[in-house]
Structure formats: C-alpha cells, structure tokens
Amino acid sequence: xxxxxxxxxHQILENHIDLYNTxxxxxxxxxxxxxxxxxxxxxxxxxxxAIQYGKLDITFYRDDVHKEIxxxxxxxxxxxxxxxxxxxxxxxxxxxxxxxxxxxxxxDLGRPEKVELCVLIDRRFSRQFPIQPDYVGKxxxxxVSQKVKVFWKEKDGKDEVVILE
Amino acid sequence: MSLSxxxxxxxxxxxxxxxxxxxxxxxxxxxxxQRPIKKVPTLRDVTIxxxxxxxxxxxxxxxxxxxxxxxxxxxxxSSSGSSVxxxxxxxxxxxxxLSMKVDMVVMRHSASGAPHFLAKHIPAAIINAGDGINEHxxxxxxxxxxxxxxxxxxDGRKIAIIGDIMHSRVAQSNIYLLRKMGAEVMVCGxxxxxxxxIAEALDVQVNYDLKQTLEWCDVANVLxxxxxxxxxxxxxxxxxxxxxxxxxxxxxxxxxxxxxIMHPGPMNRGVEIDSDVAxxxxxxxxxxxxxxxxxxxxxxxxxxxxxxxNN
Numbered sequence: 001x002x003x004x005x006x007x008x009x010h011q012i013l014e015n016h017i018d019l020y021n022t023x024x025x026x027x028x029x030x031x032x033x034x035x036x037x038x039x040x041x042x043x044x045x046x047x048x049x050a051i052q053y054g055k056l057d058i059t060f061y062r063d064d065v066h067k068e069i070x071x072x073x074x075x076x077x078x079x080x081x082x083x084x085x086x087x088x089x090x091x092x093x094x095x096x097x098x099x100x101x102x103x104x105x106x107x108d109l110g111r112p113e114k115v116e117l118c119v120l121i122d123r124r125f126s127r128q129f130p131i132q133p134d135y136v137g138k139x140x141x142x143x144v145s146q147k148v149k150v151f152w153k154e155k156d157g158k159d160e161v162v163i164l165e
Numbered sequence: 166m167s168l169s170x171x172x173x174x175x176x177x178x179x180x181x182x183x184x185x186x187x188x189x190x191x192x193x194x195x196x197x198x199q200r201p202i203k204k205v206p207t208l209r210d211v212t213i214x215x216x217x218x219x220x221x222x223x224x225x226x227x228x229x230x231x232x233x234x235x236x237x238x239x240x241x242x243s244s245s246g247s248s249v250x251x252x253x254x255x256x257x258x259x260x261x262x263l264s265m266k267v268d269m270v271v272m273r274h275s276a277s278g279a280p281h282f283l284a285k286h287i288p289a290a291i292i293n294a295g296d297g298i299n300e301h302x303x304x305x306x307x308x309x310x311x312x313x314x315x316x317x318x319x320d321g322r323k324i325a326i327i328g329d330i331m332h333s334r335v336a337q338s339n340i341y342l343l344r345k346m347g348a349e350v351m352v353c354g355x356x357x358x359x360x361x362x363i364a365e366a367l368d369v370q371v372n373y374d375l376k377q378t379l380e381w382c383d384v385a386n387v388l389x390x391x392x393x394x395x396x397x398x399x400x401x402x403x404x405x406x407x408x409x410x411x412x413x414x415x416x417x418x419x420x421x422x423x424x425x426i427m428h429p430g431p432m433n434r435g436v437e438i439d440s441d442v443a444x445x446x447x448x449x450x451x452x453x454x455x456x457x458x459x460x461x462x463x464x465x466x467x468x469x470x471x472x473x474x475n476n
Binding site for chain 2: 057059060061062065066071072073074075076104108109110
C-alpha cells in the first residue's frame with residue numbers, strides 16, 4: 001500500500017508541477033488517512049509551503065439525510081479554492097454519491113478552475129453517477145453485496161484493503 | 166450515533182451523550198456560518214413551522230436563520246393576528262398546519278408544558294423554544310456551547326446564575342444541562358426570587374450575596390428581571406435590585422480573576438447589568454447570539470431525520 005500511495009503522489013506531481021495553483025483536499029472521515037499520507041509523500045518532493053492541504057466534510061450535502069442522520073466531521077479549508085486546481089482525495093470510489101456531494105460542497109466554497117479525483121480503491125462497474133477517478137491506486141471488481149474497506153495503521157492498527165462478503 | 170429523543174422538549178430528557186452530540190455538531194455548523202456561502206442544502210425537503218405564542222426577538226430570528234441556512238422551508242406563525250384570537254385551540258391550530266404537510270414544529274408558549282402536550286398528540290418533531298417558566302433548551306445549549314468555546318470545557322467549571330431564578334426557564338434548562346455535564350452551579354439572587362428547595366431538588370448551591378458569588382465563579386450568567394412575570398412585588402424597586410444584585414464594573418475589578426459575563430437577552434441595562442459590564446471585553450453576550458444559530462442548526466439537523474421514522 002505504501003508503494004501505491006507513493007506512486008499516486010508522484011502521479012499528482014507529474015500533472016501539477018510544484019503544485020503551482022493546485023490544492024489537495026481529503027474527504028472526511030476516511031479519505032483523510034489517504035490524503036495525510038499523500039501529503040507527507042509530496043512534502044518530500046516539493047517545498048513545504050507550496051502545499052495547500054485541507055479537509056472537507058460532506059455530511060450536510062448527502063442525498064440520504066432522510067434515511068440516516070450522520071455525525072458531521074470537521075471541514076478545515078483555510079485557503080480559497082477560487083480559480084485553483086483541486087485534487088479531491090478519498091479512500092474508496094463506489095457509487096460516486098460521496099463525490100457528487102463533495103462537488104456540491106466545493107462549489108459552495110468557491111469556483112475551482114478544475115477538479116480531479118484521486119482514490120486508493122476504485123470499485124469499477126458499480127457507479128450510480130457519471131463520475132470517474134483521475135488517479136487510481138487499484139481497481140477492484142466487486143459486486144453490490146460486498147463491502148470494500150480500507151484499514152489504516154493510524155486508525156485501525158494495520159494498513160490493509162479487504163473485501164467483506 | 167443519534168439523539169435518544171424524537172423531540173427537544175427540555176434538557177431534562179437529554180442524556181450526556183445527546184448534549185455532547187449536539188454541541189459537537191454545532192461546532193461543524195459554526196464553520197459553515199463562517200464561509201462566504203453560509204448555506205447548506207441539508208434540509209431541502211423539510212418544512213418547519215415556527216409557532217410563537219409569546220414575544221421573541223432573538224430566539225425567533227435565530228431559529229428562522231438556522232432553518233434558512235439549512236435550506237428548509239419555513240412558515241412563521243404568531244398568535245397575534247391569527248385565528249387564535251377567534252378561539253381556536255392550540256391542538257386545532259397545529260393540526261391544521263400539519264395537514265398542510267409540515268415536518269417540524271418550533272414552539273414558544275407562555276404555558277409550561279405546552280410542547281409536551283403537543284408531543285403526545287401530533288406526529289411531527291417538536292422543538293421547545295421556551296415554555297412558560299419551565300424550560301428553554303436551545304438557550305441552555307447555546308450557553309453551554311459558548312462557555313465551552315470560551316473556557317475549553319464544562320466539566321468542573323464553576324457557573325453562577327444570577328437574578329430571577331424563580332421565573333426563569335433559562336435558569337432551569339441551564340442548571341439541568343450544566344449539572345449533567347459535570348459543571349458546578351451556584352444560583353444567586355434575592356431570596357424571594359429563588360425557589361425554596363432548589364438546592365436539594367436541582368443539586369445546586371445557593372448564595373444570596375453577589376460579591377461572594379462572583380468570587381466563587383468562573384462564569385456569571387446574568388438573567389433578565391422579567392417584568393412581565395412579576396405579578397406580585399418580590400423586590401421593592403428596580404433601583405434597589407440594581408444596587409444589591411446589579412453587576413457593576415467595580416465588582417468585577419475587585420475580583421482577582423477574569424469572570425466571563427453572559428446574558429441570554431434582552432438586557433435591562435442599568436437593572437441586572439450595567440452598560441460598561443455588558444459592553445466589556447469580558448462579556449460574550451453577542452457571541453452567545455452568534456452561536457445560537459449554529460446550535461439551533463445542529464438541533465434541527467439531528468431531529469430532522471427522526472420525524473420520518475414513523476411515517
């Protein structure tokens with residue numbers, strides 16, 4: 001997993017030289033573990049103060065508020081995204097509904113020039129919205145009844161991706 | 166994780182977890198309110214009626230703003246100028262409104278227990294915005310949020326509630342909440358305005374001396390003298406009240422520490438609080454109002470999904 005994250009970091013840097021006009025935004029709660037690691041990889045390659053990194057909570061933008069009330073997490077974006085290139089970062093891309101909500105949340109913070117999506121796991125063939133990732137750690141073919149979960153050392157004690165039946 | 170209750174009728178019914186959840190959620194809404202676009206689409210499909218059977222400025226505006234910031238549809242109702250003057254009962258009024266597909270009711274009423282009565286008879290979620298001399302839960306929640314924001318935590322904090330404790334729903338809700346969250350509470354005021362068995366019943370300290378109270382506390386929540394609820398003479402004059410129980414600058418200077426000054430509004434300047442105290446650096450009265458919107462957004466959000474559970 002560490003090697004994959006290193007690759008993703010380099011792929012982002014390849015498209016965003018020195019992160020000029022680019023900001024990185026991790027999606028709360030579990031995308032943040034990936035984005036934290038990506039940012040620490042990227043820090044090895046570019047000047048620290050060139051990195052603008054924030055966290056976005058999408059709870060208030062979900063389309064299933066009526067089904068389930070979720071506890072919100074912190075949104076912490078201390079810079080303007082107006083006219084910037086945004087790389088959204090999440091752990092698993094599945095139906096695309098989270099990213100749909102994240103795009104809405106982003107638009108309320110400003111008008112980015114461009115938004116890209118970086119995910120560790122892409123569950124192909126299960127999308128419910130026309131949303132595709134730009135950077136993929138690994139693509140997985142899974143069926144709807146399965147659950148794909150990424151475990152992180154900081155949170156769960158181990159770095160691991162599992163498919164739960 | 167969700168609230169243990171379907172309505173917010175009073176702090177009395179909430180658990181410690183409920184209170185923590187509301188305060189934590191309010192923190193995230195406070196961040197939303199600092200954005201250039203202070204609005205989220207969360208309650209797009211929810212309709213809320215604000216039923217105000219009693220006058221209000223802050224609470225009413227605050228609820229309405231909170232609802233609008235959450236993209237809910239709102240209807241405002243005040244008893245003056247409505248069919249209430251033609252003799253319609255509370256339950257009939259509410260049932261008529263609900264038949265037009267309203268999901269939540271925010272209600273202020275001069276009768277204690279009015280929202281509890283409604284909760285027994287209607288399916289919508291009810292938020293008590295103040296009932297008589299019983300409770301004013303969202304005020305207590307925003308006070309707690311403000312204390313936490315200013316001083317870091319509630320646990321072990323010493324809070325004094327000063328003034329007309331007898332007629333104050335704010336005092337009652339505050340005491341319930343602060344005791345549940347581990348804060349110490351002292352009430353202070355003229356003996357005629359403090360219920361006789363409050364120390365045993367609500368587990369608070371009672372002190373009739375303002376100076377001692379100020380020396381004891383970290384936070385002083387100063388209550389309004391409710392002129393509209395004084396149907397008998399419980400103290401001789403406003404001037405005397407001010408002399409004995411009004412918070413004055415020199416008193417705060419004599420106390421060695423910086424006490425946080427709070428007031429739920431509307432203030433009677435020169436009665437329970439002097440202007441130079443109300444406008445001082447120690448006062449967080451306007452922050453309380455600001456936090457009120459975030460706290461009410463949190464309550465509305467956390468209760469919004471609950472009403473539909475029985476549909």
